[in-house]
Amino acid sequence: MTETKHTTEQQGAALETAKLGIWAFLATEVLLFGGLFTAYTVLRVGDPQMFHTEYLKLNRLFGAINTVVLITSSLTVALGIAAIREGKTGTLKRCLLLTILLAAAFLGIKYAEYAEHFARGELPRTNNFFSLYYMMTGLHAIHVFAGMAALATMLVMAGRGKFSAEEHTPVEITGLYWHFVDLVWIYLFPLLYLIG
């Protein structure tokens, strides 16, 4: 197919189109997690006592650290996007790398947490609280992983000089997705760790 020169106007239109796409996609993600939130509500109403005693077994410290880690990573993505809007590819690359490291830290802590529960015999089949805990945090972790893959792709593309102040739609889209992943955690953390 013929390569056409991108005018600024076309780039703006491409970004709008891509944004509409990612917003629609995020709506589906909300509904995917929505199913789990519904299950949580229904099952909790069925047995509030059990949920209360079980939630005490979660490691609040790990949860809190992870919350800070993710919020920071949202900030680093945002800084990266701000940088590339001004054409600063170097800053973008550093920000992306930092975000990926933070995401890895998140998954590492999650792994330690899971290991702790497994050692104590708190498995997915233990009871509905732990089933939900593993399903919700597990699905979220998969999303973190997917986000990391997307961020890494952006880093490689940035390294190849694919982005500029005019042309960086994929970075913006990845950023939106990453914010969404953070946002889900912001709901999961209080729901699982803080509400008894």
Next chain:
Amino acid sequence: MTELAESHTTADRGYLTEKGFRSWAYTLDHKRIGVMYLFTTLLFFFVGGMFAMLLRLKLMTPGPGLISDHTYNVFFTLHGALMIFLFIIPAIPSALGNFFIPIMIGARDVAFPRLNIISYWIFVAGIIVTLASLSSPMDTGWTFYTPYSARTGAAVTTLSLGLFLVGMSSILTGINFIVTIHRLRAPGMTWNRLPLFIWGMYATSIIQVLATPVIGITFLLLAAERLFGIGFFDPAKGGDPLLFQHFFWFYSHPVVYVMILPAMGIISEVIPVFSRKPIFGYRAIASSSLAIAFIGFLVWGHHMFVSGMSSTASVIFSFLTFFVAVPTGIKVFNWIATMYRGSITFESPMLYALTFIFLFIAGGLTGPFLGALGTNVQLHDTYFVVAHFHYTMMGGTVMGFFAGLHYWFPKMSGRMASERLARVAWWFIFIGFNVTFFTMFILGLKGMPRRWAEYPPQYQDLHIVSTVGSWVLAIGVFIMFWNFAYNLFRGRPAPANPWRGLTLEWQTSSPPQTENFAEIPVVTDWPYGYGKKDDKGSRSKE
């Protein structure tokens, strides 16, 4: 855009010019992707149809007969699941939608062509995983209710994951369509001039995007329930089996509109063209699609009246259910008003469109018997239900799909199909259909339960009638596809606009060139202005 167009020469076979496996497998052209979906979904229509014939054959005798009870369970599950998930849900949106949405809004392609081909291959991957579950086939019915589905030895996990992938593909396609319709309309193509097929597809895409994730998470939970022994749906473990049914129907009720809205879109295109009259109530038809999409999300509970839901909830769901009938009624009224005093001709697309209206009304009118609380309890899980949903799904959606195939065959293939053969096929299909399924209404009223492999002998006569009907129907379908297959190669070349339509797909060559239009058209009027001006089917370009 214009420079791009001028470098383009129209080859005689348009988008079909390029040959070879790779040119299809990696294509970004929405038309080719649409054609690939068409062949894939049709394959499962035939496989699902084979199972239907086997079921009917088995039911000719009341006793154990040909196949065991377990095999019967497997067969109706496969028949239902393949027809629903691999044929009727994807067929019109993914095949005809992919092919025609960009052309009808005057775009060169969908918004995300790469995502489009990825969705297709995700769909294929989903099919392969689904077929892998045949190692120990499902016997749960296509609704796979828990707790049975959580315990049976069949490969529920594999099937769940397969259907999860199929659903993901459908979500991505839906997103692609929504964005395409929002962003890529040709100059002058305002929302008020959007063809009604596009409106139908737009409403469908919204449902797909909002409902499919819920079945996705349900499948994941079901898989987890089996893999890790968790108990969300298992009362013995403090779970709630009703939760599964709520999830399932929150998706599956709206999805009946994913099945029917695209077909209604096709009917809204065909009726004005073959009546040569402006469509009556354009806005009402367009907005009723959105209304159906919206209300469709509120009525899922009517599938659960006998599941032990609270009676207040039942009454509310029953009440809301009747509301869906309103926008549907509006559409039917408008189609009939469009035909009134039109100069109607009965070419094959119109024949199927009228069949759609006729059978769909019959199916629709029997719906309220099921939607109403009292009679539902009586008719629940009898053949009345089987007849009802075959009238709406097959009499409705599949006839709409056939109408679309006949209507657009010349455009897609560049050849004309034989009208004479199409008519012969239609007679077989119409008669066969009614003999097969009308009989089932009577069976249901007489109390024949559904999903029974063996039955009391007093029902046998009617079952024999139904089975013979299914043969007539099958012959009709065979003739119809023979007509298409033969004329794909031998048919006389199709003109650009054989039916004198006014929508944009008729403004480009048959088959369309790779980028749809030599020059992006400028739209100056809505596409249903028959009789007023410019009735030759050519649109003035400015």
